Amino acid sequence: MYADGRPVTTLLVKNIDHLAxxxxxRREIxxxxxxxxxxxxxxxxxxxxxxxFEADAVLDLSGHVVMPGMVNTHHHMYQNLTRVMVQEDELMVWLKTLYPIWAELDDDAIGVSARIAMAELIHSGCTTSSDHLYILPNNCTLDSTIEAAREIGLRFHAAxxxxxxxxxxxGLPPDRCVEKEDAILKDAERLIHTYHDASRHSMGRIVLAPCSPFSVTPELMRDAAALARQHPGVSLHSHLAxxxxxxKYCHEIYGMRPVEFAESVGWLGDDVWFAHSIFMTSGEIDRFAxxxxxxxxxPSANMRCGQGIAKIREMLDKGVKVGLGVDGSASNDTSNMFMEARLALMLQRVAPHHYLSEKPGGRGGFGGTPTALSAREALEMATRGGAALLGRDDIGHLAPGMSADFIAVRRDQLGLSGTGRxxxxxxxxxxxxxxxxxxxxxxxIIGKGAFRSFDVEEALADHRAVMNRIYNQ
Incomplete structure (x- = not known):
């Protein structure tokens, strides 16, 4: 689109230093x-x-690296209203501390926080994102996050x-933070009929996403799965393991492990993806595959909360679909896809899992290995891997017939000097x-490092106003 709003029918991007x-x-040109x-x-x-080829617009990207836009597969965007809190406690304490604050959110806060999160993501190379909004007090709606995505231009899977x-x-959450299950399902069906677009190159889809085994009932999990499977392209998402x-909760309440529980309620399949999945046996990884x-x-959130290291190398080797997620800005404190790719690589290289000893060069025991994950594998999780999780065959790589979602980074800058190899x-x-x-x-959406139409300063001012209102109630 031109600056004056006229549509660009054709675009030629040329002279790209390195096109991945x-x-x-896996061509690199x-x-x-x-x-x-x-x-x-x-x-x-x-x-x-x-x-x-003649085009309506021509973009010369001499001196740039170009790659597919990255896909963020797990986020809680509203949490940028509660950054850098509960810095040194385990997840249960973290949740119990933040639930009462999140209970004060309203629909304006949801929309404003989503705009900030989306801007952060786009600046870090994300072109498609999911957002898992599981707490909706005070008449909050998913609609406000969908409107934010449309405003900024992000391809969006609203969960x-x-x-x-x-x-x-x-359950774990306070009663004031939960909803009635019939109301949840009714709203989910409304959202599907209002916003879900299952077509190729769709800019918006709906995901059904009961939060976790300790915050919903088995009945809601089953009903959500049944509802999703009535509508093509509606996928399922939750936290697990x-x-x-x-x-411990699943053993005490359901008499089974989390993955067994998920399977018992119909939550294994190619339309399902789970966040984290740290505490899984090799047999359970086989079942996912x-x-x-x-x-x-x-990886950032898992490290920040001291949870553990997911067995990503084993998952990839066995054919499990794996993508990257930044997670919420209260358990990560930022929304940067390049950082997630970097930390995914680093974390697997120090992972104390015995399966690493089976890889060439693996050291076994509790040592790490520099062959555990490569830079290209990390970026592939962030692109093709994320697209696969979201059930997309039109994003995640650059080829004829694919959506025109791509990013470029200038090579002539501090931090990239000496990287020509x-x-x-x-x-x-x-x-x-x-x-x-x-x-x-x-x-x-971004040109020469700046947003073309999104007003960052205005969004930051709105965010400050929401913060002042919520914390001064």
């Missing part, structure tokens, strides 16, 4: 080029190969989260970075 396509052949028609990639090749099992029913107290169930790996790996090993260009659905 992440296509089926020096002097690369992309030709986009009607928001869809039409041609990919060298600048010389595409020299004969209608829910908590229905309060303390009085043996995140904490040892969750494992067999059923096509996916995992959103959130491998500029793609440098985005992980030397980062995190901000993007200089971000195109989503063929539209320039």
């Amino acid at each position: 396509t992440f296509d089926d052949a 020096s002097g690369g080029a992309l030709f986009v028609r009607d928001n869809v990639i039409d041609k990919v090749g060298t600048t010389a190969e595409l020299a004969g 209608r989260g829910a908590m229905s099992r309060g303390e009085s029913q043996g 995140e904490e040892l107290f969750e494992e 067999e059923t096509g169930t996916g995992v959103a790996h959130c 491998d500029p793609l790996a440098a985005l992980v090993l030397c980062g995190p970075f901000r993007v200089d260009y971000s195109y989503i659905n063929g539209r320039e």
Whole structure:
């Protein structure tokens, strides 16, 4: 789209220093080029190969690395209203401390916090995101996050989260933070009929996402799964195997492990992905692979809360779909996809799992191994992996027929000097970075490092006003 709002039908991106396509052949092209028609990639090749193509707009990306936009598969955007709190306690204490604060949120706070989170994500290379909104007090709605995504231009999977099992029913959240299950399902169906678009290149889909085994009933899990499967493209998401107290809870309440519980309520399948999945046996990982169930790996949050290290290497080796998620800004404190890719790589290399000893160069025991995860594997989780979790065949790599979602990082900057041998790996090993260009659905969202239409200063002012209102009530 031009600055005056006129649509751009065709776009030629040329002279790309290093174009990493992440296509089926994993091509990386020096002097690369992309030709986009009607928001869809039409041609990919060298600048010389595409020299004969005429376009409404031409973008010269000399001196840049270009790759597919990254896909964030797990977030709680409202939590940027409660950053840097509960810094040194385990998850149960963290939750019990923050639940009463989150109970004061209203719909304006949800929308304002979503705009800030989305801007952070886009600046860090994200072009598609899911958001798991599971606490909706005071007439909060998922609609406000969907409106925020439309305003800023983010491809968005809005996850209608829910908590229905309060303390009085043996759950963890306070009763004032939970909803009635019939109201949850009714609202979920409304959202599907109002916003869900299952078509290719869709900018918005709905996900059904009861929060966790300790905050909902088995009945809600079953009913949510049944509802989702009545509508093509509506997927299922939840937390699972995140904490040892969750494992204990499932044993005491359901007489089974978390993964067994998930399977008992119909929550394994290629339309399901779980956040974290740290405490899983090899047999359970096999079951995920067999059923096509996916995992959103959130290394920053897992490290911040001292939870543990997910067995990502084993999952990848066994064919489990794995994507990356930044998780909430109260358990991560930021929303940066390059950082998640970097930490995913680093964390697997020090992981004290015995399965690492089976890899070439593995040291076994409690030692790590530098071969556990590569920079390209980390970026592949952030792109193709995330697309697979969300059930998308139109994003995650750059090839003809794919959505025109791509990012560019300028190489001539502090932190990237001396990286000419491998500029793609440098985005992980030397980062995190901000993007200089971000195109989503063929539209320039960031150009020369700045948002084209989104007013960051206004969004920050709105965020400060919400903070003052909530904390001064």
